[in-house]
Amino acid sequence: MKQSGGEGSLRPEECAGKCEYRCSETSHKKxxxxxxxxxxxxxxxxxxxxxxxxxxxxxxxNWKTKEGKPKCP
Structure with missing residues (x-):
């Protein structure tokens, strides 16, 4: 069984729930x-x-913005 959170381990429909949790403590939720x-x-x-x-x-x-900053939260 793949470790949870590993590359390619999610199905597209699982993204919303995982991101909801990932962003749950930020003040910049949107x-x-x-x-x-x-x-x-x-x-x-x-x-x-x-x-x-x-x-x-x-x-x-490793996905970066044009400025070289991390794109993904």
Whole structure:
């Protein structure tokens, strides 16, 4: 069985629930959910917890903005 949170471990329909939890403690909920869902759709992975743990999802972790900042929350 794949470790939960691993790259490609989610089905697209699971992204909303995982992102809801990932963004549950931020004060910037709308942008967090927007980018988390976009990243999850591409990577089929959301890191565990509400912050950090991005090493669990290299695709999610390595996707950067034009400015070189992390795209995924």
């Amino acid at each position: 942008p967090c959910l927007f980018f988390c869902k976009m990243c999850c759709a591409k990577c089929l992975c959301v890191p565990s917890g509400t912050y950090g743990h991005k090493e669990e999802c290299p695709c999610y972790n």
